[in-house]
Amino acid sequence: MSDDPIIYPFEALTREDTAKVGGKNASLGEMIGALAGKGIRVPPGFATSAAAYRAFLGANDLDEVIAGEIANYQDGRASLSQAGAAIRSAILAGEWPEPIADAILAAYRELDARDGSGAAGVAVRSSATAEDLPDASFAGQQETFLNIVGEDALLGACKRCFASLYTDRAIVYRELKSFEHSAVALSVGVQRMIRSDRAGAGVMFSIDTETGFDRVVLINAAWGLGESVVQGSIEPDEYHVFKPLLEDRSLCPIIKKRCGAKQRKLIYSNDDSGTRWVDTSEPEQHAAVLEDEEILTLARWAAVIERHYGCPMDIEWAKNGRQGELFIVQARPETVQAQDRADILHSSKVLRPGPVLVEGQAIGSQAATGSVCVISGAAEIDRFVDGSVLVTGVTDPDWVPVMKRAAAIVTDHGGRTSHAAIVSRELGVPAIVGCGNATEQLQEGQKVTVNCTAGEHGLVHEGRSEIREERIDLSALPATRTRVMLNLADPGAAYRWWKLPSDGVGLTRMEFVISNLIKVHPMALLQPERIADPEERAAIERLTRGHRGHAEFYVDRLSRGLARIAALQYPHPVVIRFSDFKTNEYADLLGGRAFEPEEENPMLGFRGASRYASPLFREGFALECRAIRHLRETMGFTNVVVMVPFCRTIDEADRVLAEMAANGLARGQAGLEVLVMCEVPSNVVLAGDFAERFDGFSIGSNDLTQLVLGIDRDSELLAEQFDARDAAVMWMIRHVISEAHAHDTPVGLCGQAPSDHPAFAEFLVECGIDSISVTPDSFVAVKNHVAAAEGIAKVEPAIAQ
Numbered sequence: 001m002s003d004d005p006i007i008y009p010f011e012a013l014t015r016e017d018t019a020k021v022g023g024k025n026a027s028l029g030e031m032i033g034a035l036a037g038k039g040i041r042v043p044p045g046f047a048t049s050a051a052a053y054r055a056f057l058g059a060n061d062l063d064e065v066i067a068g069e070i071a072n073y074q075d076g077r078a079s080l081s082q083a084g085a086a087i088r089s090a091i092l093a094g095e096w097p098e099p100i101a102d103a104i105l106a107a108y109r110e111l112d113a114r115d116g117s118g119a120a121g122v123a124v125r126s127s128a129t130a131e132d133l134p135d136a137s138f139a140g141q142q143e144t145f146l147n148i149v150g151e152d153a154l155l156g157a158c159k160r161c162f163a164s165l166y167t168d169r170a171i172v173y174r175e176l177k178s179f180e181h182s183a184v185a186l187s188v189g190v191q192r193m194i195r196s197d198r199a200g201a202g203v204m205f206s207i208d209t210e211t212g213f214d215r216v217v218l219i220n221a222a223w224g225l226g227e228s229v230v231q232g233s234i235e236p237d238e239y240h241v242f243k244p245l246l247e248d249r250s251l252c253p254i255i256k257k258r259c260g261a262k263q264r265k266l267i268y269s270n271d272d273s274g275t276r277w278v279d280t281s282e283p284e285q286h287a288a289v290l291e292d293e294e295i296l297t298l299a300r301w302a303a304v305i306e307r308h309y310g311c312p313m314d315i316e317w318a319k320n321g322r323q324g325e326l327f328i329v330q331a332r333p334e335t336v337q338a339q340d341r342a343d344i345l346h347s348s349k350v351l352r353p354g355p356v357l358v359e360g361q362a363i364g365s366q367a368a369t370g371s372v373c374v375i376s377g378a379a380e381i382d383r384f385v386d387g388s389v390l391v392t393g394v395t396d397p398d399w400v401p402v403m404k405r406a407a408a409i410v411t412d413h414g415g416r417t418s419h420a421a422i423v424s425r426e427l428g429v430p431a432i433v434g435c436g437n438a439t440e441q442l443q444e445g446q447k448v449t450v451n452c453t454a455g456e457h458g459l460v461h462e463g464r465s466e467i468r469e470e471r472i473d474l475s476a477l478p479a480t481r482t483r484v485m486l487n488l489a490d491p492g493a494a495y496r497w498w499k500l501p502s503d504g505v506g507l508t509r510m511e512f513v514i515s516n517l518i519k520v521h522p523m524a525l526l527q528p529e530r531i532a533d534p535e536e537r538a539a540i541e542r543l544t545r546g547h548r549g550h551a552e553f554y555v556d557r558l559s560r561g562l563a564r565i566a567a568l569q570y571p572h573p574v575v576i577r578f579s580d581f582k583t584n585e586y587a588d589l590l591g592g593r594a595f596e597p598e599e600e601n602p603m604l605g606f607r608g609a610s611r612y613a614s615p616l617f618r619e620g621f622a623l624e625c626r627a628i629r630h631l632r633e634t635m636g637f638t639n640v641v642v643m644v645p646f647c648r649t650i651d652e653a654d655r656v657l658a659e660m661a662a663n664g665l666a667r668g669q670a671g672l673e674v675l676v677m678c679e680v681p682s683n684v685v686l687a688g689d690f691a692e693r694f695d696g697f698s699i700g701s702n703d704l705t706q707l708v709l710g711i712d713r714d715s716e717l718l719a720e721q722f723d724a725r726d727a728a729v730m731w732m733i734r735h736v737i738s739e740a741h742a743h744d745t746p747v748g749l750c751g752q753a754p755s756d757h758p759a760f761a762e763f764l765v766e767c768g769i770d771s772i773s774v775t776p777d778s779f780v781a782v783k784n785h786v787a788a789a790e791g792i793a794k795v796e797p798a799i800a801q
Helices: 015-038 052-061 062-074 080-093 099-116 151-166 168-176 227-231 282-286 292-309 380-381 397-403 419-427 491-497 510-518 522-526 534-544 550-569 583-587 618-634 648-662 681-683 687-693 703-709 727-742 758-765 774-791
Strands: 007-009 045-048 121-126 144-148 186-192 200-205 216-223 236-243 256-257 264-267 274-277 313-319 326-333 346-350 356-363 367-374 389-392 408-411 432-433 447-451 457-462 466-473 481-486 506-507 574-577 640-644 673-679 697-700 746-752 771-776 797-798
Touching: 007 015, 007 099, 007 687, 015 045, 015 052, 015 121, 015 326, 045 099, 052 062, 052 099, 052 522, 062 080, 080 151, 080 168, 099 151, 121 151, 144 151, 144 583, 151 168, 151 186, 151 727, 168 397, 168 457, 168 506, 200 227, 200 292, 200 346, 216 227, 216 292, 216 640, 236 550, 256 367, 292 313, 292 574, 313 367, 313 746, 326 491, 356 408, 356 419, 367 506, 380 397, 389 397, 397 522, 419 432, 432 457, 481 746, 491 510, 491 550, 491 758, 491 774, 506 510, 506 550, 506 746, 506 771, 522 534, 522 550, 522 618, 534 550, 534 681, 618 640, 618 648, 618 687, 618 727, 618 746, 640 648, 648 687, 673 681, 681 687, 681 703, 681 727, 687 697, 687 727, 697 703, 697 727, 703 727, 727 746, 727 758, 758 774, 771 774
Parallel strands: 367 389, 389 408, 408 432, 481 506, 481 771, 506 574, 574 640, 640 673, 673 697, 697 746, 746 771
Antiparallel strands: 007 045, 045 186, 121 144, 121 186, 200 216, 200 313, 216 236, 236 256, 264 274, 313 326, 346 466, 356 432, 356 457, 367 447, 447 457, 466 797
């Protein structure tokens, strides 16, 4: 054996020691040495050296055995499974050289003595010298063994780690990444176990794993040991935290909290495996694993670790069930989004999708079509057909050889931070996880489209749809005087547009968030006794379970949904419009029919500003105000601007502003700006009076066109006459811009016309409009239209694939 040490205590290692102990163990040593002073806790332990692994192979004449079996596989004389099994068997049959075994056991006894329990349970983790690199994660390729107790069990687990360097998935991954097999060695990390089986554990990323949005920390959490999250065998809790506001300890910038099903948990066991699965209780399934302060602590640690390493990080954490302390147990570079250029936007769109068959959490942002191939277990892998859509209960990292041949992957179980999800992203294979019933609903050979282009929500459509792919070079977009902003409504899809160089969000429709994330009429939450239908009452109770009360459910869901949109453009302004449901739309929410009158023409009825001070809705509007206050004051999104829709009269404007002030949203207080929609002719006629009461106008071209021309915007018979370019509508727009500017009040427009008609964008620029807000898929075109109108040369940044 060489003179290299057999054992390295973690505290003796730095990230420069990857060649000695592999990426995983080097990183643990780095954090103990460099980050303990910043409050980050890492369990103690030690690592065997790469030299010890090579000495073990040499002492048992295994180098030739491994080389021979790999050659047999590469030449086609043996299958992957045959070659891998032969190598693993040979390693497991090897004998420990006495100096190596003695050194491992001496370090274990020292760790045991430090623990003080007399029988230290340890986690035994594989750490390859070619893993956890910025361009290759090797996530899940080698084995981990938990709750290993006793010297014989430890030596056995170490040998199994050595053997796991030649699992089928590890062999395939190395070949995929062009690593020479013999050049990779394996170190074993032995780390004191954290009793998270009595609390919880999970995974977090310092970046959004699907879009690369680099200002959030994504945390997944489950009861018990963290392997349940890593394996993807349960649906974990998911939390998002906004990094730029973490330094202010008075704020709570948790912008998403989703309670996963968490049907099972992995706990300690006294048998040879060291762990066992048990069902979780119903209260556990409905409770959050982490308290808010724990979520914030982990997020701060993720930000510290990311800054230290200088790249986005993939981190595993655990909570000690004895003292309640949090620990970091692994950290490695994130290897997919970190490789993507910030100035290149990848855009995919599914054209004319078929009916939705199943849905779950999207992995990646692409789409693919193919025939369904249902695989119920590892024994059936050999019948997988290349180019099919792999459908299974849970994606297992063992299946990498199949995953890389799949058009897409769909699973019943799993979360967005499982090993399988990480590998899917790295392979560039779109996947949808946590569908619940995909293996039951999708049939063998069925033609489907797997759609991950709509944000967090993944959809499997019936049939093969056309898919359009583009790469957009955002660095080529021109700068313009006129601000070009975004219209956003769906928090689940907001992150995908983070790269667009917009000047903020010009319109966020609150009603979209209410209908998609809350689903319940606000008055039904405040007065549930008026709901006669027992099924509706039961549905409301299911939705609000886990919250302190019905009102808190509404405020929490609404504020966090809006926060994901506010985070996207922080610190640029994000304009949030108060709800503008019509009575027929509000009636369609759970419990809504008990509170909404029937109207002959809801479009011109009880909508917008008329509701806010009305006895019929005042309490519901108060909840909207509470959500905005929480968003600005508790979370810290002071970039949020509010807007009042469909405000018909000056008297109505005064009543709404008074109602807002009564609910803690006084115009000008803490910098709060209040805008008004310009969509009723009275807003134009009395523009000066409205300008005295509001900080700006936003022209709603659809409603304004409807009311100026007297044409129902939804009328099919008059559709050809409905045109914002009509001379009367354009006169109204020009007039309100002129009047508003005379009162030093800015004006924007949110509508489709500038996207569809370059000449209309030119007209707006000529009028001196301050901003134009458009849908994200129209942003590039409108930016070019505006640049051309301002005399700037047009560019062509879209590159078709």
